[in-house]
Amino acid sequence: RMKEGCIMEIERKYLLDQLPENLTSYPCKKIEQGYLSTEPVVRIRRSDDEYYLTYKSKGLMVREEYNLPLTKESYLHLREKADGVLISKTRYLLPLTGTDLTIELDVFDAPYEGLYLAEVEFPDEASANAFVPPVWFGKDVTYSSDYHNSTLSKGKKLSRCLFHGCRDFSARLFFYSFLCLLFACFGLFFCAYILCFCCFHISVILSKRRCCSF
Numbered sequence: 001r002m003k004e005g006c007i008m009e010i011e012r013k014y015l016l017d018q019l020p021e022n023l024t025s026y027p028c029k030k031i032e033q034g035y036l037s038t039e040p041v042v043r044i045r046r047s048d049d050e051y052y053l054t055y056k057s058k059g060l061m062v063r064e065e066y067n068l069p070l071t072k073e074s075y076l077h078l079r080e081k082a083d084g085v086l087i088s089k090t091r092y093l094l095p096l097t098g099t100d101l102t103i104e105l106d107v108f109d110a111p112y113e114g115l116y117l118a119e120v121e122f123p124d125e126a127s128a129n130a131f132v133p134p135v136w137f138g139k140d141v142t143y144s145s146d147y148h149n150s151t152l153s154k155g156k157k158l159s160r161c162l163f164h165g166c167r168d169f170s171a172r173l174f175f176y177s178f179l180c181l182l183f184a185c186f187g188l189f190f191c192a193y194i195l196c197f198c199c200f201h202i203s204v205i206l207s208k209r210r211c212c213s214f
Helices: 072-079 125-130 167-213
Strands: 005-015 028-038 041-047 050-056 062-069 083-095 102-108 116-121
Touching (some): 005 125, 028 072, 041 072
Antiparallel strands (some): 005 116, 028 041, 041 050, 050 062, 102 116
16 A cells, blocks of 8 residues: 655666566556656556555655545546556565565556566665565666656657566577578688689699690
8 A cells, every 4th residue: 555645765676587476376456657747756546446646756766755645536637637658557566585575566568568577665775775686586777767657658668678687689689699600601601612613613724734735
């Protein structure tokens, strides 16, 4: 549940290459949110049957956040005034083993389907800085504003390389490397063919000259 009033949001954010097993066994909520402003961030959000207006200060790992409750009617009214893309996602709440922290795992809908982000909130900056993520977490994007929902609301298209910690980029790199190797082999074969062709003709010419010399 979102807290009302002013809070200090301290969180780390990570990309995920793949979703954990049995994800649907964890509690989740359906979230829709839009932005009345991105600088500063003024957001409206529906989280299941709860509605909020939120202001966020500038920042990456640490930001001030103010939350005010909305009625469904006021949310729908402001929803029509939101700029850019409405963000739709399912948020799963997973306990972080060995701690009292919770992983908020967001699975995004279109136009960002395939984007999985895991966020962990901390009580203080020291805890956030000392955090060692689970091995199944991907790239740390805490300090990249590209993955702020306010940025995504602008309709920015993220490549699948960015979605999955460059897993797809590695696949493409392998494919292109294979093509380069294939072309290199073809080039070597072609050069060897030309060399053999030239050697054959040179040997023929030399043979003819020997015959003529007799």
